[in-house]
Amino acid sequence: MNDRGALLAALGAIFPPDRLILEPEQLLTYECDGHTLERALPSAIVIPTSTAEIQETLRVCHERAVPFVARGTGTGLSGGALALDGAVVIALTLLDRILSIDVANRSAVVQPGVINARLSRAAAPHGLCYAPDPSSQGACTLGGNVAENSGGPHTLKYGVTTNHVLGLELVLPDGELLRLGSENGSSPGYDLRGVLIGAEGTFGIVSEITVRLTPLAPAVATFLAVYDSIDAACETVSAIIGGGTVPAALELIDHVGIVAVESHLKVGYPLDAQAVLLIELEGSELEVDAAAERTVALCREHAAREVRRAASAEERAALWKGRKQALGALGRLAPAYYTLDGVVPRARVPEAIRRIGEIGAKHGLRIANVCHAGDGNMHPLILFDPEKEGEVDRVHQAGEAILRMCVELGGALSGEHGIGIEKRELMPLCFSADDLAQMMRVRDCFDPETRCNRGKIFPTGAPTPTSQLPRRVGGWM
Amino acid sequence: MPMVHRPTSIEDLCAVFQRMGSERRILRGGGTQFADDCERDGDVTQVVDLSTLDGVIEHRAGDLVVRARAGTTIDVLQRELADRGQRWPLGVAASDRSTLGGLLATDARSARTLRYGRARDWVLGSTLVRSDGKAVRAGGSVVKNVSGYDLTKLYIGSFGSLGALVEVSLKLDPLPESTRVLRMELADLPNSFAELYRPRTTLSAALERDHLVHLLFEGTMAAVDRDVREVTAALPRATLEPTPERFDRRGPCFGAAWLRLRIELPLRAESTLLPSLRASVKPAAFEAHLGCGVAWLVWPEPATAAAREILARATQLSASHGAWTAVEMSAEPLDALPGPHPATLLELNDRIKRAFDPDGLLPPGPLRAQAPRPRVRA
Numbered sequence: 028m029n030d031r032g033a034l035l036a037a038l039g040a041i042f043p044p045d046r047l048i049l050e051p052e053q054l055l056t057y058e059c060d061g062h063t064l065e066r067a068l069p070s071a072i073v074i075p076t077s078t079a080e081i082q083e084t085l086r087v088c089h090e091r092a093v094p095f096v097a098r099g100t101g102t103g104l105s106g107g108a109l110a111l112d113g114a115v116v117i118a119l120t121l122l123d124r125i126l127s128i129d130v131a132n133r134s135a136v137v138q139p140g141v142i143n144a145r146l147s148r149a150a151a152p153h154g155l156c157y158a159p160d161p162s163s164q165g166a167c168t169l170g171g172n173v174a175e176n177s178g179g180p181h182t183l184k185y186g187v188t189t190n191h192v193l194g195l196e197l198v199l200p201d202g203e204l205l206r207l208g209s210e211n212g213s214s215p216g217y218d219l220r221g222v223l224i225g226a227e228g229t230f231g232i233v234s235e236i237t238v239r240l241t242p243l244a245p246a247v248a249t250f251l252a253v254y255d256s257i258d259a260a261c262e263t264v265s266a267i268i269g270g271g272t273v274p275a276a277l278e279l280i281d282h283v284g285i286v287a288v289e290s291h292l293k294v295g296y297p298l299d300a301q302a303v304l305l306i307e308l309e310g311s312e313l314e315v316d317a318a319a320e321r322t323v324a325l326c327r328e329h330a331a332r333e334v335r336r337a338a339s340a341e342e343r344a345a346l347w348k349g350r351k352q353a354l355g356a357l358g359r360l361a362p363a364y365y366t367l368d369g370v371v372p373r374a375r376v377p378e379a380i381r382r383i384g385e386i387g388a389k390h391g392l393r394i395a396n397v398c399h400a401g402d403g404n405m406h407p408l409i410l411f412d413p414e415k416e417g418e419v420d421r422v423h424q425a426g427e428a429i430l431r432m433c434v435e436l437g438g439a440l441s442g443e444h445g446i447g448i449e450k451r452e453l454m455p456l457c458f459s460a461d462d463l464a465q466m467m468r469v470r471d472c473f474d475p476e477t478r479c480n481r482g483k484i485f486p487t488g489a490p491t492p493t494s495q496l497p498r499r500v501g502g503w504m
Numbered sequence: 505m506p507m508v509h510r511p512t513s514i515e516d517l518c519a520v521f522q523r524m525g526s527e528r529r530i531l532r533g534g535g536t537q538f539a540d541d542c543e544r545d546g547d548v549t550q551v552v553d554l555s556t557l558d559g560v561i562e563h564r565a566g567d568l569v570v571r572a573r574a575g576t577t578i579d580v581l582q583r584e585l586a587d588r589g590q591r592w593p594l595g596v597a598a599s600d601r602s603t604l605g606g607l608l609a610t611d612a613r614s615a616r617t618l619r620y621g622r623a624r625d626w627v628l629g630s631t632l633v634r635s636d637g638k639a640v641r642a643g644g645s646v647v648k649n650v651s652g653y654d655l656t657k658l659y660i661g662s663f664g665s666l667g668a669l670v671e672v673s674l675k676l677d678p679l680p681e682s683t684r685v686l687r688m689e690l691a692d693l694p695n696s697f698a699e700l701y702r703p704r705t706t707l708s709a710a711l712e713r714d715h716l717v718h719l720l721f722e723g724t725m726a727a728v729d730r731d732v733r734e735v736t737a738a739l740p741r742a743t744l745e746p747t748p749e750r751f752d753r754r755g756p757c758f759g760a761a762w763l764r765l766r767i768e769l770p771l772r773a774e775s776t777l778l779p780s781l782r783a784s785v786k787p788a789a790f791e792a793h794l795g796c797g798v799a800w801l802v803w804p805e806p807a808t809a810a811a812r813e814i815l816a817r818a819t820q821l822s823a824s825h826g827a828w829t830a831v832e833m834s835a836e837p838l839d840a841l842p843g844p845h846p847a848t849l850l851e852l853n854d855r856i857k858r859a860f861d862p863d864g865l866l867p868p869g870p871l872r873a874q875a876p877r878p879r880v881r882a
Contacts, residue, residue, distance in 0.1 A: 131698065131772035176650045187648060189657070190625045205848045210770035210826055211797030212622065214661070215841050216853040216871040221624060221657025225650045242703035269566035271589055271678035311704055313727040370646045374566035402647045403567070442648035450651075457651050458641065465640040465860070466653045472855035484652065 030091065031070060031113075037087045038073055038115070041080060046121075048072035057098065057116050061163075062106040062449050064365065064419070065491045069096075069110035074118045078198065078234040084117055085232065086202035094478040095200075097232045099140060099168030103175060104366055105447025106491075107227050111482035117232060119170050125149050126235070132210060133240045134193060139170025139233050143177075146238070155240035158185035161443065162351045173233050176225030178443035180276035180350065183401040184309065185241060187443065189224040196235035197223065200474045210237065222469060227445045228480040230473035244275070244309035248319045249337040251346050252304040252326040253297050257281055260302035261377035263329040264400045267306070268373055270325060272318050275309040277401025278350050281380070284395045284408075287356040294349035297333070304331075304400070305350050353397045354408065361393070361410035365422050368444035369433030373403040382432050383407045390425040392418075404442035405433065431456060446484045448491050455486060506549045510556045514631070514639060514670050517557065521668075522637035524550055528865050529635070531664040533606025534577060536598040555603050557670055560584050568676040569628065569645055574605030574669045586679060593620040593677045595752030605669040611661035614752070615709035615720070617796040620677070623660055630656040631671040635865040645673040658856060665869045666860040680706075680722035684732050685745035690715045692741045696775030697794040700738070705731045710794035711754055712778075717794070720751050760878035762835045763803040763811045765818055769827035771797050777825040785818050800832070811836040831875035840873040 038047055048054060049071055058066040070093075075081045088095045094114040101108055110116050123140035130153045137146060143164040147156040160179035161167055167177070173195070178187040185191075194208030208220035223230050254260040260279055267277065280288065280303050285296045296303050304326070308318045319336070326334045337343035349356075357364055371379045380396055383405070387394035395408045407429055411418045430440050434456045441450060454463060463485060470477070511517035521529075529550035558575035565588040572581055578592075578599035585591050594614035596602045602612070608623055620626070629643025632655070642655035659669055690712060694700050697710055706723035719735065719742075721728045736742050745751075765787075769777050774792075778799055782790055787801035801818060811834050819829045819842060831838045850871055857869040867873060 129772060132770050134770075176654070178648050182648065186621070186625055189654065190621060199848070203848050205846065205852065207849075209768060209828065211768050213768040213798070215828060215830075215845065216849060217662060217856050217869065218624065218657045218660060219852060219856070221660070222653055222655060225654050227650075245704055265566045268568060273568070273678065311706070311727055313730060314706075314724055317724045317726065370644075370648050372564060372567045372569065372646055374564065399648070404648045437644075438646050439644045439649040440651040442646070443650060445650050446652065454652065457644070461638050462641050463652070465634075466642070466655065468859040469653055469655065469658070469856065472852060472859050 034091055034093055035071060038071060041083045042073050046074040060101040060103040060106060060108040062104050062447065065106050065109060065448050067109045067111050069116040070113040072116045072118055074121050076121050081117060081198045081232050081234055082202045082204060085198055085200060088115060088478060089201045094481045096480045097228050099171035100166050102163040102167040103171060104444040105449040107174065107445050107447035107483060109448050128153065134237055135240055136235060136237050137169055138235060139168060141169050143167050143169055143172060150240050154243050156243055157238055158191055158241040159188050169236055170233055173224050173236060174228040175443065175445040180278055180399060183277055184273055184275040189221060191239045192220060192224055192236060193239055194237040195220050195233050197231045198234050199231045200479045227447060227483050229470055229483060231479060246310060246312040246315040248308045248315050249343045249346055250306040251335045252306060252331040253300045253333040254302045254331055257302040257380055258377050259330040260304050261380060263304060263326055264376055265374045266325045266329060267322055268401060272321055274306050274401060276307040278305040279398050279400035280353060281396040284353050284357060284397045287360050288349045288353050291356040291359055292349055292352060294345045296349055305346055357395050357408050362412045365409045365426060367407045367426055367429055368441045369405050369430050369438060370442040371403045371405060371433050371436045371438035375436045376400050376403055379405055379436060383429055386425050386428045390421045392421060392425050403438065448483055451484055452486045506551045508551045508553055510553045512556060517633050517668060517670065518637040518639060520552065521633060521635060526863060530867055531668050533603035534601035536602045537610050552668065554605055554668055563588065565590060569673060570676055571645055571673045572604060573671055575603050578602050578607065585676060589679050590676045591679050592626060592674050594623055594626060597753055599752060604672060608660050608669060609662060609664050613793060613798055615711040615793040617793060618710060619708040624657055626675045627656055628673040628675055630659060630669055632659060632667040632669055634667040635861045647675055661870065663867060663870055663873065665857060665867050682723060682725040682728040683748045684721045684728055685748040685751050686719040686732060686735060686742045687745050688717050688739055688742040690717055692739055693717055698775055701795055707731060712792040712794055713754060714789060718751065718754060761802050761804050761833050762806045762878060763814060764832040765801045765815065766830040766832050767799045767822050767827055769797050769825060773825035773827055777827060780821055781818065784821065785814060811838060815842060833878055834875040835878055838875045840875045841871050845871055
């Protein structure tokens with residue numbers, strides 16, 4: 028039996044045929060995630076239904092020196108779930124139970140395959156929610172959120188995944204099981220949970236997560252501010268944050284985005300506007316009223332031509348629908364699009380938007396901006412047609428130019444999507460060789476043989492795999 | 505007497521570390537927790553005082569972000585931020601001397617955790633100088649960032665075992681318009697703090713100490729007034745403190761003690777475990793950050809029982825409530841984080857330590873450290 032044959036036989040001893048995927052046409056489903064510019068075929072997919080099965084799988088991989096990668100629902104946008112070097116994909120989607128909701132402790136224990144929005148729905152009857160809300164929250168898993176330290180619109184006020192995870196159960200690459208953190212979020216010893224969150228699944232496989240639940244706000248006010256100038260919209264963002272109000276969410280959609288959303292979703296964004304801001308305030312009624320007054324005044328001072336407050340839950344939902352489904356709507360404007368995730372200091376958002384426009388013009392590409400303006404997390408969407416000669420190359424060039432610009436303005440390569448395979452070669456823009464070597468030494472503590480999600484985050488100098496042209500693609504942010 | 509080094513710049517610190525070669529060394533900040541009134545690693549002769557590497561580098565008020573050298577004291581930082589209506593929302597008692605680096609290295613706790621979370625939630629990036637004199641950076645100065653590993657999380661609570669924290673970027677919050685403190689006897693509280701606590705109000709902190717409870721309210725004038733009115737209607741014996749700005753000075757106080765234990769507990773256990781600890785372990789002083797899952801049992805002077813017996817009692821009681829215990833100071837030799845710890849966790853902690861400080865020139869990691877000892881008084 029060859030190596031692959033022996034590996035598959037060992038996996039076959041753990042998994043019944045319906046949870047061990049080997050057929051090439053089925054493996055194709057797993058050749059990429061939401062980042063479709065790069066693809067790689069896994070050697071096998073296993074679908075465990077228990078922590079013990081994860082452990083057994085990792086022991087088999089350990090004995091045979093086989094790389095592996097964990098995968099949730101594949102919504103990631105940096106190629107983090109790509110199976111390089113013939114890695115085995117461990118799909119965690121059947122580990123989807125909410126194990127407990129502890130109201131007195133304001134916490135929940137979940138398996139990694141639980142869909143983000145499902146946890147908030149389950150917690151709502153207790154007056155609680157899970158605060159990080161990526162736009163893909165209806166589809167993405169909490170295990171994936173831990174890997175990418177995911178954010179979302181409301182992380183402006185509430186923080187990202189790492190601020191809401193108290194403890195974890197981790198299966199190390201040799202199959203050993205370990206608990207990190209604790210029920211009150213303190214860690215005996217080093218905060219290993221803290222360094223693991225956002226490590227993009229390179230330390231092992233998280234098999235259980237204890238999260239903090241957040242009390243629902245007694246009062247919410249949602250505004251749509253409409254602008255004839257994108258600069259004025261951006262300046263409003265800085266004025267609100269610098270002026271002492273931290274909204275729950277502060278989102279910007281530019282003209283291209285508005286047109287896409289309005290043509291397909293009809294949520295009431297004015298078609299002729301150059302930009303809209305979606306502003307949400309949360310807190311006690313008194314606080315929200317005071318913040319609302321200040322915020323509306325600032326919008327008007329900065330030349331908003333209209334500031335509309337959602338008068339009902341339905342109106343609020345409609346305003347948010349436009350934002351959360353903006354990518355889907357933009358997908359109709361072109362055969363494909365590529366979503367970036369750079370961050371700039373929030374006061375530099377106006378400059379960043381201007382320069383994104385210039386980069387688009389230079390490379391002959393249409394770029395829409397749908398961004399978490401309140402925390403400087405830019406999501407430029409480059410619209411393109413993969414069938415057009417040379418267009419994919421220009422998309423890559425424009426994408427790199429935008430990320431270089433973000434770093435130049437004092438920002439970062441990724442706010443919430445991760446480095447993955449997509450941005451690994453750009454890491455030296457942010458970090459010195461010593462910085463990166465230190466990070467790799469920490470990785471080696473968990474995974475000395477680099478078998479866990481190999482080929483991600485750190486530059487390799489090797490070209491990334493682009494086996495096929497992207498087909499029609501989707502995504503979230 | 506140990507040799508004390510006071511580096512004048514990060515480059516100077518790197519050079520100092522390189523010159524020390526294989527000599528073991530300890531780091532100190534403002535000396536509020538260790539250096540002044542306790543002993544650690546008695547045979548170490550080299551002390552590096554990091555309080556000289558101080559000052560705010562850049563306060564970007566429009567971004568609610570500040571970059572500062574880690575030797576900056578909390579008071580100096582907060583004064584500079586307050587000039588532009590902002591603050592780092594977690595306070596400590598000895599803020600005139602406590603440095604940012606020291607606060608983070610010891611993960612000093614603030615009662616404002618009730619509303620604002622922990623120090624780890626308000627740090628965006630850092631520069632650390634390793635024992636071999638190399639500086640490494642992680643994170644950045646923007647509020648959202650998943651570019652590379654968040655190494656800074658490892659430094660918070662590392663007690664200087666991984667390197668010298670020299671620069672940090674912090675997330676900030678606007679200064680509240682109004683601050684009020686209500687004071688009451690512990691006996692006047694309902695059965696448990698959980699019964700009183702209403703999330704999403706302006707209540708930022710609830711500090712229990714020596715049979716007194718102080719509630720801190722922060723927010724807009726109208727909201728604070730309303731919340732204070734509501735609490736005083738329910739608890740008529742609560743009185744307004746005349747100097748609410750002194751709230752942070754109330755503790756926790758980290759002076760020398762014969763024994764000081766910290767209990768880390770799940771929120772759900774507060775209403776049952778805290779009274780049991782007070783009643784059956786009988787500390788000379790007791791302090792808790794209510795609603796934050798942390799409490800301290802303190803014996804300033806020797807108790808009649810042996811320290812390890814007291815520790816055993818506290819640990820046993822805590823464990824039955826899903827809590828665990830740390831020894832912050834002890835005259836008797838005790839482990840700082842008494843086990844048993846799973847072998848895999850110990851091994852992983854050791855590996856992390858070696859990944860930064862392979863020759864063990866800095867103090868041992870938290871799971872391997874002995875609790876600091878109070879200095880023998882003359």
